Amino acid sequence: MIDMQKRAVVLLSGGLDSSTVLGLTVREGYACTALSFRYGQRHTVELERAATIARQFGSDHRVIDINIGSFGGSALTDEAMDVPTGGTQDGVIPPTYVPGRNTVFIAVALSLAEAIGAERVCLGINAVDYSGYPDCRPEYLAAYQTLADLASKAGLEGRGAVLTAPLLAMSKVDIVRAALDVGVPIGETWSCYQGGKEPCGVCDSCMIRDKALAEAGHPELTGPASPYHQG
């Protein structure tokens, strides 16, 4: 019997966005391999959560070690730098930017996709709330598609795996709605830049997430430390 199910590799950080992408891709009928990285981040709560989310959606899950955090230069990997809590600004790259992280993660995902015959690589990047990151822009994604089409065996025939970023142009509130729609266990996802037992509620990632949860009518899904928390 030949396995005719379409395959996809889904980059899964364990946060709200990438968990939503996994849910959406599973719902589209893809057999998914979720891919997470131990890249030198300050905490690995998100990896445990990624495993939980993958299991919930019946997806394979692989964790790859690639210590780009040792190169330095980011508040997400360098204990000596503070995680920002002051809100994001248009056109300013936040200190949580990890040099080249998305480029590395997508490269590894394309490698895995080619090895297992996956036709899609799915990403949770979003250009609206994280506009300060150079590697979350639509033109970045388009350039990577051109590269993918040239890079692989399939690329010799003109087409590599298709980079798919369903959240790219969505607002955070719409992402929350999509997450609820596909059954993401939102309480299990971890978006906080800090480790700890509960999300800090005050880092930029918590603030963006919790504000959207409240706006979508679900303040009870924010962490107890959030100013938006109710219930």
Add this chain to the structure above:
Amino acid sequence: MIDMQKRAVVLLSGGLDSSTVLGLTVREGYACTALSFRYGQRHTVELERAATIARQFGSDHRVIDINIGSFGGSALTDEAMDVPTGGTQDGVIPPTYVPGRNTVFIAVALSLAEAIGAERVCLGINAVDYSGYPDCRPEYLAAYQTLADLASKAGLEGRGAVLTAPLLAMSKVDIVRAALDVGVPIGETWSCYQGGKEPCGVCDSCMIRDKALAEAGHPELTGPASPYHQG
């Protein structure tokens, strides 16, 4: 005192080509960080040789673990597949192709370059003798430059690190001449697809290298198992 020396990241496999690129880049006056990978290859002779070559050229050397070999699909990482010895063919991807390897290596090199402020990422890829590899083509490199220009902090100002592939259009004989010219210790480099104490002399990589060494007038620099060996 401010360090004004230009910096470069050089991908160094420990083979003849990448060692030549390191020599050329050092000669151009760059402070080099050589970058090698433990990616699941069958043997790590090349990593020891890379360390030796880096030391010889007074370059820093970093080895990064990224096990894309575990994804399967290549004779260079899969013990169950044979290393080919029959010669390469135009337009046919050899079984030594590792899916996405160059894309991953260059992504990590760009990440390191951004973190340490290097203005160049230097590569030993060559489109002449390895024409079967999709990720050794000039159009692949051009697409990667476009991506690099969009991906990084510097890219927000329109320019990432410059991908530099000085051997791209050179014949293997010309590479041998360049290697001798910049003082590469050719006997210390390792190009063989196999492990072992001496190069096998019969895999495609040995054959291409040894033929060029002989043509350049240095059959004594081939391994004792080579049909070209003299001296």
